[in-house]
Amino acid sequence: MSHDAIVVGGGPNGLAAAIELQRGGVSVLLIEANEVVGGAARTEEATLPGFLHDVGSAVYPLGAGSPFFRSLPLEAHGLAWVHPDLPFAHPLDGRRSALFARALEKTMEGLGPDGDAWRVLVAPFVERWDTFARHVLHDPLRIPDDPALMARFAPYALRGTTAVARRFRTREARALLAGNAAHSGMPIERPLTAAVGLTLMVAGHAVGWPFAQGGAGRLTGALAEHFRSLGGTLETGRRVSALAELPTARAVVLACTFRQVAEIAGDDLPDPWRRAATHWRYGPGAFKLDWALDAPIPWTDPEVARAGTVHLGGT
Numbered sequence: 001m002s003h004d005a006i007v008v009g010g011g012p013n014g015l016a017a018a019i020e021l022q023r024g025g026v027s028v029l030l031i032e033a034n035e036v037v038g039g040a041a042r043t044e045e046a047t048l049p050g051f052l053h054d055v056g057s058a059v060y061p062l063g064a065g066s067p068f069f070r071s072l073p074l075e076a077h078g079l080a081w082v083h084p085d086l087p088f089a090h091p092l093d094g095r096r097s098a099l100f101a102r103a104l105e106k107t108m109e110g111l112g113p114d115g116d117a118w119r120v121l122v123a124p125f126v127e128r129w130d131t132f133a134r135h136v137l138h139d140p141l142r143i144p145d146d147p148a149l150m151a152r153f154a155p156y157a158l159r160g161t162t163a164v165a166r167r168f169r170t171r172e173a174r175a176l177l178a179g180n181a182a183h184s185g186m187p188i189e190r191p192l193t194a195a196v197g198l199t200l201m202v203a204g205h206a207v208g209w210p211f212a213q214g215g216a217g218r219l220t221g222a223l224a225e226h227f228r229s230l231g232g233t234l235e236t237g238r239r240v241s242a243l244a245e246l247p248t249a250r251a252v253v254l255a256c257t258f259r260q261v262a263e264i265a266g267d268d269l270p271d272p273w274r275r276a277a278t279h280w281r282y283g284p285g286a287f288k289l290d291w292a293l294d295a296p297i298p299w300t301d302p303e304v305a306r307a308g309t310v311h312l313g314g315t
Contacts, residue, residue, distance in 0.1 A: 003029040003233065005251045008240050008264065011039025014255030015223040016068060021253075022232040029247070030232060033239040036217070037224045043215030047292040054216040056288075059309050061087070061203035063219060064210050065129070067138050077222035077229070080213040084308030087209035089301075090175040091312065097301040098172035104205045114173040121167065122202050124152055129206035136199055157195035161188035164198075171315050176201065179311030185283050209309055240264055 007018040010032030018030040036042055040056025047053065063069055064081055083102070090098040101107045104126060108115035125132045128149050135144045144150040156164055161181035165174045181188045181197030188197075203209075212218040224234060243265055246252060254261045262269065262277035269277070299305055 002247060003027045003249050005029075005253065006031065006246050006249045007253045007255060008246075009039070009255030010034070010037035010220075010224070010234070010236065011255060012041050012063075012220060012223065014039075014253070015220060015227060017253050017255055018232055019072065019223065019227050019230065020068075022227060022230040028227075028232045029249070030227065030234045031238050031240055031246075032234070032236045035237045037234070037236065038217050038220035041216040041220045043217035046290045051292045052215045053290040056216070058216055059209050059211045060216075060219065061200055061207060061209045062137060065133050065137070065203045065207040067130075067134050072223070072226055074219070074222040074226060077225040079218055079222040081208075081210035082213045082308075083208045083210045085306035086303075087204045087307070088179070088309035088311060089304045089307035090172075090179045091299065091301060091304055091310065092171055092175060093314070095171065097299075097304050098175045099303055099307070100176055100201075100204055102205060102208050107205070111170060111173050114168045114170045117167055117169075118173060121156070121164075122198070122205060124149065125198070125202040126205045129202065132202065133206075153195075153198070156198050158191055159194050160190050161193045161197055163189075164194040165315075174315045175311070178315055179313065182311070182313070211308060242266065243268055 004027045005021050007014050007021070007028060007030045010030055014030060014032070015037060018028045022028045030037075034042075038055075042055050043052050044055055045051060045053070046055075086099055087102055088100050090100075092098065099107070099110050101110070104119065104123060108118050111118050128146060131144075131146045131149060132153070135142070135146075135150055161178060165177050168174050168177070177194075177197050178188055179197075180200040181193045183200060184193045184196035186193050228234060240246065241264065243252065254264055256264065258277040258280040262274050266274070296305055304310055
């Protein structure tokens with residue numbers, strides 16, 4: 001037995017699992033099907049030479065704010081966060097744009113009559129970001145360190161976004177909330193979508209919405225380099241289709257999709273779980289378009305050009 005544990009899948013989750021095991025004294029082999037690690041968090045020249053495009057994810061408020069990532073010396077392995085002037089903006093037809101500033105007070109000023117409502121909604125969680133992030137991102141099933149804080153979050157978290165948006169009077173405030181909640185990948189009137197929107201807004205004020213200098217691949221590349229520095233073994237370009245293909249190990253971690261887990265583990269899974277994974281219905285995906293631009297985007301509102309992320313789609 002050459003390794004105590006094998007992790008299959010070199011995306012951010014697989015890399016995080018491999019690092020946590022390795023730094024806990026477990027000898028780990030990490031296997032990735034592609035030639036480079038990263039999964040959807042990697043960077044390629046997709047259009048013209050010299051134009052770098054992120055294959056999937058690109059901007060990481062919860063990466064910069066992650067208690068786990070912040071416990072790692074990723075900067076020593078080449079990661080540098082870039083914070084745009086504005087974390088994000090939301091243009092509105094026929095009117096000025098809704099602008100989200102990292103400073104809470106600056107965002108409140110731009111929302112006019114909704115400024116106080118915005119502060120009441122997000123300020124308690126921004127002020128206790130470390131506690132809030134530890135519960136939401138690290139171990140949501142544990143008893144919270146601050147039960148009163150999380151009890152305050154629960155009424156918003158369990159509701160649909162359209163219900164929470166009624167606390168605002170302006171199109172700008174509603175648009176900022178809706179744009180964030182859309183990252184849930186679900187229709188925003190459904191329960192729990194407000195939790196996604198509120199968490200991303202709180203993160204924007206607490207840690208910003210940065211991207212990795214040089215592209216998303218720099219983040220996962222730094223994770224891979226740190227894993228190697230701990231003594232871990234990384235093997236790329238190897239696709240695993242069955243557990244029988246793997247060397248003997250005390251544990252195997254499959255950092256893959258449901259259907260991939262069902263394919264790889266097969267009969268080793270309990271029948272109910274395997275059937276559920278095989279027939280898992282995936283939600284709507286995203287259509288991605290990469291452009292090589294020869295000039296800045298001519299936004300009607302020039303302030304939008306200061307934003308690292310732009311949400312389009314009305315309120």
